[in-house]
Amino acid sequence: MTSSPRPARPGRRGQPRPQPDPTRDIAFDILCGVVEHRRMLDTSLSRATETHKADPRDRAAAHRLAAATLRHLGTLRAVLEPFLRKEPPEPVRVALMMGCAQLLYLETPPHAAVGTTVSLLRRRGLAPFAGLANAVLRKVATEMGALLEGLDQPRLDIPQWLWSSWATMGPKVPRAIATGLSHEAPLDITLRPGVAVPEGGVLLPNGSVRFPAGTRVTELPGYEQGDFWVQDAAATLPARLLGAREGEHVADLCAAPGGKTAQLALTGATVTAVENNPARMPRLLENISRLGLTAQAIQADATSWQPPAPLDAVLLDAPCSATGTARRHPDVLWVKRPRDLAGLAATQDRLLAAARDMLRPGGRLVYAVCSLQEEEGPARARAAEAMGLEPMPFTEEELAFLPEARTREGWLRTHPGLWADKGGMDGFFAARFTRKG
Numbered sequence: 001m002t003s004s005p006r007p008a009r010p011g012r013r014g015q016p017r018p019q020p021d022p023t024r025d026i027a028f029d030i031l032c033g034v035v036e037h038r039r040m041l042d043t044s045l046s047r048a049t050e051t052h053k054a055d056p057r058d059r060a061a062a063h064r065l066a067a068a069t070l071r072h073l074g075t076l077r078a079v080l081e082p083f084l085r086k087e088p089p090e091p092v093r094v095a096l097m098m099g100c101a102q103l104l105y106l107e108t109p110p111h112a113a114v115g116t117t118v119s120l121l122r123r124r125g126l127a128p129f130a131g132l133a134n135a136v137l138r139k140v141a142t143e144m145g146a147l148l149e150g151l152d153q154p155r156l157d158i159p160q161w162l163w164s165s166w167a168t169m170g171p172k173v174p175r176a177i178a179t180g181l182s183h184e185a186p187l188d189i190t191l192r193p194g195v196a197v198p199e200g201g202v203l204l205p206n207g208s209v210r211f212p213a214g215t216r217v218t219e220l221p222g223y224e225q226g227d228f229w230v231q232d233a234a235a236t237l238p239a240r241l242l243g244a245r246e247g248e249h250v251a252d253l254c255a256a257p258g259g260k261t262a263q264l265a266l267t268g269a270t271v272t273a274v275e276n277n278p279a280r281m282p283r284l285l286e287n288i289s290r291l292g293l294t295a296q297a298i299q300a301d302a303t304s305w306q307p308p309a310p311l312d313a314v315l316l317d318a319p320c321s322a323t324g325t326a327r328r329h330p331d332v333l334w335v336k337r338p339r340d341l342a343g344l345a346a347t348q349d350r351l352l353a354a355a356r357d358m359l360r361p362g363g364r365l366v367y368a369v370c371s372l373q374e375e376e377g378p379a380r381a382r383a384a385e386a387m388g389l390e391p392m393p394f395t396e397e398e399l400a401f402l403p404e405a406r407t408r409e410g411w412l413r414t415h416p417g418l419w420a421d422k423g424g425m426d427g428f429f430a431a432r433f434t435r436k437g
């Protein structure tokens with residue numbers, strides 16, 4: 001992150017005229033949206049990009065700054081605490097946290113981090129706090145190492161309710177997840193069969209290819225030709241574990257943007273992808289076409305859609321809290337609340353019941369969520385059993401490349417602390433069932 005290269009021109013009354021800085025303006029709007037209004041980052045990003053007439057580079061830089069701040073929100077609050085004798089208004093705290101994040105995590109030169117924060121406060125009608133920001137950020141810049149010493153950063157950066165909830169997976173799991181969430185996620189792609197590993201990529205044990213964080217997928221050779229698609233290593237597992245085969249009729253419920261549809265289509269099965277959100281249909285269709293795959297995409301609510309004939313297999317990648325994707329979407333940690341889970345679980349149960357009814361006797365169902373929450377994972381697998389679905393556990397052989405993700409029940413449980421030496425993975429839960437004959 002660099003400073004604005006142009007010197008400030010004098011404005012009225014000899015005051016330096018604040019320079020436009022769309023990157024920090026957008027990041028500030030995003031952060032205020034998350035922290036004050038529990039608004040998702042992507043929602044604010046689109047809105048703020050329009051307001052500040054930003055170009056794609058500003059947008060990307062703003063996203064990176066906002067994400068770095070959110071990834072370390074608890075630590076940044078703790079670092080600032082000793083310098084604030086009185087509680088500042090929340091937007092001022094947000095600007096200070098953003099300034100601190102640039103100093104502590106983004107290697108922004110101190111004069112730029114301090115100067116741009118002061119300008120931001122002036123632009124936003126918060127000039128009375130400019131002096132405070134100047135003094136606090138200068139101190140942070142000089143005492144950086146000492147300020148972080150002794151802080152339990154992974155613990156501070158996770159809201160208490162999530163930390164406690166993750167302990168249901170084992171006492172060491174919350175810390176492992178938090179450590180996995182403390183850095184940017186790498187870029188994983190899934191290759192079409194027969195495509196060579198692109199230069200710079202590392203082949204993972206599940207067959208995914210991994211690139212360093214910040215790699216732009218559209219710039220990798222083979223993207224336009226449809227040689228691969230973006231998909232986290234953990235996200236490849238549910239479709240793989242459905243075991244779809246040529247000649248089978250399968251449905252991919254809740255399908256956009258279509259990573260799992262692509263996997264299923266490549267098995268040779270006849271695939272119907274069902275997605276209810278019209279805004280997400282173009283991405284699904286675009287991906288199917290870029291990859292040159294054959295799959296029927298239908299815009300419909302999967303709780304009421306019915307296949308023309310009973311299906312051999314169904315993949316249900318249900319909507320969820322998405323806490324498993326917090327490496328890429330750190331806002332999730334601060335936007336979601338415990339009370340959101342009951343509504344999501346009710347939707348997941350409705351989708352499970354609908355999926356069950358689509359199957360022929362003996363047909364298979366994989367239920368998956370990118371959530372780390374018990375309510376959306378194991379509790380839903382038990383609900384599926386109560387609906388008359390018969391468990392069909394994942395075997396040791398099927399998960400031989402990732403044995404630590406196989407639970408005693410034969411479910412799949414991944415989290416950002418797994419494959420720590422390789423760069424981690426998203427959090428997923430999956431369970432497989434058959435419909436009794």
Ligand SMILES: C[S@@+](CC[C@H](N)C(=O)[O-])C[C@H]1O[C@@H](n2cnc3c(N)ncnc32)[C@H](O)[C@@H]1O
Pocket residue numbers: 253254255256257258259260261274275276277280300301302303317318319320370
């Ligand atoms: C977790 S995302 C799916 C990701 C996708 N399976 C993939 O691998 O690329 C969940 C999707 O379900 C869709 N969705 C939510 N409720 C739905 C419903 N009742 N019927 C169909 N789709 C639904 C959402 O719009 C969203 O696109």
